[in-house]
Amino acid sequence: xxxxxxxxxxxxxxxxxxxxxxxxxxxxxxxxxxxxxxxxxxxxxxxxxxxxxxxxxxxxxxxxxxxxxxxxxxxxxxxxxxxxxxxxxxxxxxxxxxxxxxxxxxxxxxxxxxxxxxxxxxxxxxxxxxxxxxxxxxxxxxxxxxxxxxxxxxxxxxxxxxxxxxxxxxxxxxxxxxxxxxxxxxxxxxxxxxxxxxxxxxxxxxxxxxxxxxxxxxxxxxxxxxxxxxxxxxxxxxxxxxxxxxxxxxxxxxxxxxxxxxxxxxxxxxxxxxxxxxxxxxxxxxxxxxxxxxxxxxxxxxxxxxxxxxxxxxxxxxxxxxxxxxxxxxxxxxxxxxxxxxxxxxxxxxxxxxxxxxxxxxxxxxxxxxxxxxxxxxxxx
Numbered sequence: 001x002x003x004x005x006x007x008x009x010x011x012x013x014x015x016x017x018x019x020x021x022x023x024x025x026x027x028x029x030x031x032x033x034x035x036x037x038x039x040x041x042x043x044x045x046x047x048x049x050x051x052x053x054x055x056x057x058x059x060x061x062x063x064x065x066x067x068x069x070x071x072x073x074x075x076x077x078x079x080x081x082x083x084x085x086x087x088x089x090x091x092x093x094x095x096x097x098x099x100x101x102x103x104x105x106x107x108x109x110x111x112x113x114x115x116x117x118x119x120x121x122x123x124x125x126x127x128x129x130x131x132x133x134x135x136x137x138x139x140x141x142x143x144x145x146x147x148x149x150x151x152x153x154x155x156x157x158x159x160x161x162x163x164x165x166x167x168x169x170x171x172x173x174x175x176x177x178x179x180x181x182x183x184x185x186x187x188x189x190x191x192x193x194x195x196x197x198x199x200x201x202x203x204x205x206x207x208x209x210x211x212x213x214x215x216x217x218x219x220x221x222x223x224x225x226x227x228x229x230x231x232x233x234x235x236x237x238x239x240x241x242x243x244x245x246x247x248x249x250x251x252x253x254x255x256x257x258x259x260x261x262x263x264x265x266x267x268x269x270x271x272x273x274x275x276x277x278x279x280x281x282x283x284x285x286x287x288x289x290x291x292x293x294x295x296x297x298x299x300x301x302x303x304x305x306x307x308x309x310x311x312x313x314x315x316x317x318x319x320x321x322x323x324x325x326x327x328x329x330x331x332x333x334x335x336x337x338x339x340x341x342x343x344x345x346x347x348x349x350x351x352x353x354x355x356x357x358x359x360x361x362x363x364x365x366x367x368x369x370x371x372x373x374x375x376x377x378x379x380x381x
Contacts, residue, residue: 007032009039016045018069021054024062037068046078053084063096144263144340148271151264167269174235175277179284181230186218186285189226190292193217198296207300211310214293219319220378223286224326225371228334231278232363236338239270240359243342244352252343262343271335278331279324286323322378326371333366 005028008019073080155161197213243266246252252262290311297307341359345351
């Protein structure tokens, strides 16, 4: 049989006393919860004292009731006390208070200062996640590079490991398949460089220097960089898509089961093919670009023989070395990054497209960074 619950309220000036008699549980609180809390809110006492001397039982609902009374006083910057609370109920009340503090909600973003702190912590969290991802990916790529170097070393020691038929197919896809777009881009680039250069130097009577401008620009920058970007878009993305599909269809697992290392089996031939073909495509791009420049120069009335003589004078050993050094470096990274994105693809058809996109973006970024480093060295030399 349940004991009847009674809460007597007495008030002396700004002090309110709640005398509890009986039980504070889920059954008894239904009739007195709202009435008591509304009374406290209406009176707004500066000091609220709860006398629990005659409290016979209290469950979680009773504890929440007392915490609501405390919350009303705290929000009004007023004091709250509980007296004569039995030790067992006091420990239960303390336990609920501790849980409340641990589960305290994040303050509302409507508060300007709190919102600013919240956004700052969010920004730091996002930055930390990106840095952690960058570090883990860098370490993973270093391991991948080590595997490639070891596989390449074994291939050099034993050239019979190279599958020449597949290497020929890859070289054909990488090189011969790209001659058309490389020729078109080179011709247009030569025309653009010569025509824009004419606008700049004509007021100063420097039309004879256009050939030097075209030759230097194509050999040092446009030839290696534009051809590498074309290769990244064609071959790098192709490597990523091909290996991604192989991983999703579990072909890479089959190779591992047969004792074949996928890095040496798939990556090494693609790196060799790209290193062989990208320098050829680069010089083909430069040659076609010089032809495009000669078309503009001949329209200015300058003899083609003078144009080609000036081009030969402009190509000093340092300029030629820039055209020779960049393509092999770009080629290694294009093939490695493309295959790396394929080896680390997720699951599903959508992941193939995502890996292909990441391959192109990462390769273009890599080309720009390496080109900047080599260009800085070129200036210092």
